[in-house]
Amino acid sequence: MKALRVVGTIAVSVFRESVRDKVLYNLVFFALLLISASYLIGQLTAGQDVKIIKDLGLAAMLLFGLFIAVFIGIGLVSKEVERRSIYSLLAKPIRRHEFIAGKYAGLVLTLAVNVAVMAVALYLVLACMAVTEPAAVRAAWEAPAVDPAMLEAILLIFVELMLVTALALFFSTFSSPILSASFTVGLVIAGQFDSDLKHFRAIVHSRAVADLTRALYYVLPNMAAFDVKAQVVHGLPVTAGYLAVTTAYGVSYVAAVVLAAMVIFARRDFR
């Protein structure tokens, strides 16, 4: 299908630009971080090595991914418009929504590569640790070092990154990079506390405020729902149902935001 081909072409070009911008060098830093941490941690932590490496790996995966999603996402559209490179592209047989879809797909592709490589690195480091520890210590672990369940946490981290990317892209279609960054980061933080809004009803007296906070709870993106790192590290099960519903939530939220971005972009004048 022609539209898919155009979207793919743009996505690949976004990916190539990220690579040329040396974004993927963060992977080197990630690997160094994990390796040096796994070396040092044995001296420090009275036997929590595997737990700490898992915590570190997953947290870094999320943090680095957030940086990439925000800092590249906020420029996805605004940079092209500001540089006016968008004129020659939009004069070609391409629909404006294909442009947006392509830009989004490209950044998601970059993030997917990033997360995948990090996951492999994390598993490798954990495998090395598992091999060097005696069986008695290994038996005491709450979850195996090379634990396939970590993929559940990684999946939800990736969905969260997709959502943050969509938000950054959305703001990028109409506001400057600094504003976009503020809005996006603001929403990410608000999304962390989103679940608290649900409980406000019990402690707030005014009915109107209670309803407002409840509405906000549903409207704001619930970022905390994507965080199953604690369960996975402690070997607690995450049900397939939870994974499916949370992923579907993320995907539908993403679709709504990207559609909104398409609409805004389609109506814009490029002065």
Add this chain to the structure above:
Amino acid sequence: MASTLPKEIRAGTAIGLTLAALLFATSVSLQVVRDRDFPAPPVRDEMLYIRSGAVMRRLTLSFNMIAADIYWIRALQEYGGTKLSPQADKRYPLLYPLLNITTSLDPRFDLAYRFGAIFLAESYPNGPGRPDEAIALLEKGLKVQPDKWQYMQDIGFVYYWWRHDYPKAAAWFSRASRAPGAPWFLRSLAANTLAAGGNRTASRLMWEQIYDTAGSEWLRKDAAWRLQQLNALDQIARLQAGADAFHGRHDAWPDGWMAMVRDRALPGIPVDPAGTPYDLNPATGRVTLSRRSSLWPLPTEPAPRGGPER
């Protein structure tokens, strides 16, 4: 292809770099001098600005797990550092707050609870001597995992070993024994404690339990050390009996271990499990652990019900 810079710039580069290197060397040596002549007071009074676990949980967003690990490392350093340094505040003031924050950030951080149990309760100079804080921490853990028999057992143990409160200890052992997955011996331990109070066999059993399930080298080493102490107590009792027998035979206390060796009461000079010879007081005939021993001081053991504390 590199461009050839004009002569002045090249000369300037050489001068500038040399100057920079000299200045840097100067600053390093000044640092050395300052540290030597004006040493900074040891900053043991580390500030813990935010002590509330709930607030930290909020601040760390979804990075609470790695934050818990960082506070855990700080707790270990607080403990280890204080223990090793001669002038530190031996009340270990930050140990409980740090462990509290760690467990607020990661409520299922098993080792933090169990570590806290032992090292918070441990009396001076090896610990802050706060069994109440240890129990508080473990009860916090039970709020999250109400069926965790290990925490219940640990609470019971704190009551047993440090508080010498045998009814409470027995109650907790009993409660632990009813939790799912609890080992079989807890019921008898409960009954035993209730009936007989403290006894060395029970103590040994409990420390062996901790040794087996430690999950951390620190705890395992600590449990091993305490088992050695218990062994030392056994040995002292036997040696004391030997000295008493000597007194019975010769109507005088031995004036040293060699006297008993010559008397064929001992094969050689007795050493404790850490390898240090025991002390024998020739005037009173009391056998004690040498102060130089790494096992010193021996614990105040839980005493049998109604019996004297030794």
Add this chain to the structure above:
Amino acid sequence: MLAIRTEALTKDYAVGFWRKRPYRALDRLTLEVAAGEVFGFLGPNGAGKTTTLKLLMQLIYPTSGRAELLGRPAGDVDGRRRIGYLPENPYFYDHLTAEELLTYFAAVFGYRGRARRDRVARLLDEVGIGVERRLQLRKFSRGMLQRVGIAQALLNDPALVVFDEPMSGLDPLGRRDVRRLILRLRDQGVTVFFSSHVLSDAEALCSRVAVLAGGRLVASGRLGDMAAFQVRGWELVMTGLDEARVDRVRDRLLGATRIGDGRYALELPLESAPDRLVAELSAAGAELVSLNPVRDTLEDFFVEQVTRSAASAPPRWPAGGGA
């Protein structure tokens, strides 16, 4: 068949921070460009030329009015398959090479594989970019970027090209090349619609022009037909003259200027036949240096039109918005 057709095309911008007032960038432009012509869209800076071109490519949306390109409404995606566009001061992606940029755009068109490679190479050759095609665009000079811009506009062998200031940033050699290219395109039957504020280019290339000033169309038609560009007279430059000789023919002249030793520029009215005067003066020992027709240049016309339109134009801030 009309290549371009606009009907009362208008664009207002809302300007201002608090109280937004409409600013009329283009006022009811009605224009027709026939297929196969080279059409010059002239006007000073700020006249609304770029606005018009962007409206044609639907980079901005009209406030009112319509535009059609190659029989389809402006912005029709399939129509853009046969159109090429060069934006003003083109800027592309720093991190790509010229080759990669064209390959990227060619992929958007749907070209693939070998055909795409050949097409890209051919176009880079045509605009005179040699080994530099492997350099990243961040290293390109203004003129080279312009060439890349032209290349990407011709990537799809368009039937209509819309160039915004194609000569801008080029040195005389470059301008000559672009002129030749435009003529080549015309010979191939491609319609060329370009905007410029450099009038000599229009004189050299265009069959028809339109002049925009202050957002309004002030003149359009064949250059030759435009009254302002008729020949008004002749300018004769001769050497070997002296004051006496010049005085003898002064009655037939509009004016005479001494430019150097024996060298004079003589202005003749349209009616007088210059060849007779040349023959007469040559017989007396003078030599002909040059003979040129005099007409109001496009510059003069331009300036006159612009000042006239500025004086008589309605305010660009329509009443009711507060001026």
